[in-house]
Amino acid sequence: MTHLPRRTRRPRTALLVAATSATALALAACSGGSSASDGGTGGATDGGDLVFAVQNDPISLNPSGTGSGNDTLYVTRQLVDSLLYQDPKDGSLEPWLASSWTASKDARTFTFTLRDDVTFSDGTPLTAQSVKDTFDDIVKNGAKSLNAIGSFVGLDKVVAKDEHTVEVDFTTPNAAFPQATSQVALGILAESTLRTPYDDRADGTKVVGSGPFVLDHYTKNVEAVLTKRAGYAWAPASFDNTTGAHLDTVTFRVVPEAGVRTGTLTSGQSDVVGGVQPNDVAQLDSAGLPVVHRANPGVVFGLTFNESSTFGKDPELRKAVALAIDPKQVQQAALDDLFAVATSPLGTTTPGYADESAHLGADPDEAKKVLDADGWTSGSDGARSKGGKPLTLTIQWISNFAPNQTSLELVQQQLKAVGIDVRLESSPVPDFLQKLQSGDFDAAWGNSSRADGDILRTSYSSAASNYYRVDDPTLEKLLQGQLAAGDDTQRAALLAQAQERIVEQHHQVPVHELTSILGTQKDVHGVTLGADSRLDLLVDATKG
Known part of the structure; x- marks a missing residue:
């Protein structure tokens, strides 16, 4: 098999090595x-x-x-x-x-x-x-x-x-x-x-x-x-x-x-x-x-929802979260220019990457409108509820990457600003994996590295590990279709459609690439x- 072509307008740049100044370490998409x-x-x-x-x-x-x-x-x-x-x-x-x-x-x-x-x-x-x-x-x-x-x-x-x-x-x-x-x-x-x-x-x-x-x-x-x-x-x-x-x-x-x-x-x-x-x-x-x-290639850092949870199975709540989170603010507060703002569920060095930035973008005011329309009303303190039940999102994460805490604390603030209360629960890797397997979570923060777009299937297919309990027949058809494509161009096109589907349905909220x-x-x-x-x-x- 050959390397999958990329549907992207971003230029490929040579990797910077043995840089001699902080300025020289600024990194665009590298491969x-x-x-x-x-x-x-x-x-x-x-x-x-x-x-x-x-x-x-x-x-x-x-x-x-x-x-x-x-x-x-x-x-x-x-x-x-x-x-x-x-x-x-x-x-x-x-x-x-x-x-x-x-x-x-x-x-x-x-x-x-x-x-x-x-x-x-x-x-x-x-x-x-x-x-x-x-x-x-x-x-x-x-x-x-x-x-x-x-x-x-x-x-x-x-x-x-x-x-x-x-x-x-x-x-x-x-x-x-x-x-x-x-x-x-x-x-x-x-x-x-x-x-x-x-x-x-x-x-x-x-x-x-x-x-x-x-x-x-x-x-x-x-x-x-x-x-x-x-x-x-x-x-x-x-x-x-x-x-x-x-x-x-x-x-x-x-x-x-x-x-x-x-x-x-x-x-x-x-x-x-x-x-x-x-x-x-x-x-x-x-x-x-x-x-x-x-x-890093593979799935970028971001929030992925457990779509069997009360929060995650509501597409309007997922949409509101996606609109409330500003990845650029997260990058500036917790990272630096070495860590690119995500433009897709896949990192730019992934064979099969497609630029989906046209479907991404923060809009807190629109997030509030989505929540209003979904029946979540704001109290005097700004926190939202429906039928007496507070709007709370529990995020599981692991501390094996130091900026995670700063990133998530900012995400917590961004979501609070639109009325979503966020609880952050950190655990060691084995316990985190157990949470994913049991389904005892609303959303998980993390990434997964692999130098092939098929990582979307192993992450989001209902026929794979299915940690996130995604039930999306359209996405499933695309994920299985790319696996069946013997032609690289056809496979890249299906992967691009899968990335678009993931961001449009807010199965994942891409935030930043890992470097x-x-x-x-x-x-x-x-x-x-x-x-x-x-x-x-x-x-x-x-x-x-």
């Missing part, structure tokens, strides 16, 4: 890869120990399991390889563990020819059976494989045709599957891992992949230490170095507080820090420390963000 140095790694000196400070404990190092988001994937990306690699420059797919692949015209059958020189870190060879067993394991474990199971909707069977050829057959079209195989969640595992009970893989000691690093040890809430794997010679062609990692070790150290993380970089205790907050960028810039950043920001020491090079705007393979990374 390229990123690194702390564009000098490549030719002639680089091997060796060195990289300390990478992250915000969250990984929780689980099982690639398809539920972890803590980006910080989990930063670690697991180094342990497991994927069948295909997605180039962050243009979203195209290229060989990795698979030397070639084909897709049937009806997007139901995908055949991958594997390299014959790949081994797992326990010395066993990569075979078609390895791929079959990995995919079958994901399906068998169902909801436990939360990060991966959505890619196998309609799976018929996985067949090892011979030692190095595997075929994946679906009963219904799945045009997004090739891109899905580039994700960490579908990373291929050795038989020794697959024989281990799923719940026993979280600490990573049983996770055996074919990646450039292996796990030395993982201490919960402290660190995960990886060591270089000898003999790694199958990095994707997009990387300069195909003969193994340069670094000897990588230590992912858990440092929850953003300001403390930044301090570890400026004091020299860390070589790279993740989750750099907007208000810390200027500090790094003034210290002359390079910044790596890229806008991944890393800070690095001056002597660190080759640290890049992939097509999903998460940490890419560290095979090119050097220190010194």
Whole structure:
């Protein structure tokens, strides 16, 4: 499959790298890869120990399991390889563990020819059976494989045709599957891992992949230490170095507080820090420390309603919320120009993105009229009620991105101004997910990253996780239609219609894009963000 065209008038701009002033960090829509140095790694000196400070404990190092988001994937990306690699420059797919692949015209059958020189870190060879067993394991474990199971909707069977050829057959079209195989969640595992009970893989000691690093040890809430794997010679062609990692070790150290993380970089205790907050960028810039950043693809930050709740199932209430929220104010108060105001449910770096800004816009006065017409009357304090019942919206959110609280407190004020009382409920990732599964919420604040427009289906289809209980046959037809489209142009058109439908029906209120920001020491090079705007393979990374 090729990269989906984008229906947008916004120009694509080169990613800014190693910026030397705060002004130079202003970011419009960006779609390229990123690194702390564009000098490549030719002639680089091997060796060195990289300390990478992250915000969250990984929780689980099982690639398809539920972890803590980006910080989990930063670690697991180094342990497991994927069948295909997605180039962050243009979203195209290229060989990795698979030397070639084909897709049937009806997007139901995908055949991958594997390299014959790949081994797992326990010395066993990569075979078609390895791929079959990995995919079958994901399906068998169902909801436990939360990060991966959505890619196998309609799976018929996985067949090892011979030692190095595997075929994946679906009963219904799945045009997004090739891109899905580039994700960490579908990373291929050795038989020794697959024989281990799923719940026993979280600490990573049983996770055996074919990646450039292996796990030395993982201490919960402290660190995960990886060591270089000898003999790694199958990095994707997009990387300069195909003969193994340069670094000897990588230590992912858990440092929850953003300001403390930044301090570890400026004091020299860390070589790279993740989750750099907007208000810390200027500090790094003034210290002359390079910044790596890229806008995230996938569903943007915003409010998504539980449409089985009393609040969420009322389309007029959803419309009023959409009119009351001013994303530009949120961006200016909680973020900076690195974080673009959303122009669609999808971020601008997502293959299949369409500019829906014509259907978006704040209008508090109109929001009040909508609420009036819906029978919600204002009291002396401005709060609205109907039949003696106050108008209250409960928003669930997680604190894994520091500006969330400031953003939501402003959203709370904006909604209060039109008479909607907002209650903010924060919880850890596992509890947040449990709330979504149980349906015990009115709306959720968050985002979801994936470098393919099919994330709209996995987020909003009634046939997928269906956390938001959306019942919209028109939208469902579009989401399933794009998955069935073997032609990229047709698929992009259907995704554009789906984005338009989501904003017109106010299933989601888009607010701002997420941008991944890393800070690095001056002597660190080759640290890049992939097509999903998460940490890419560290095979090119050097220190010194």
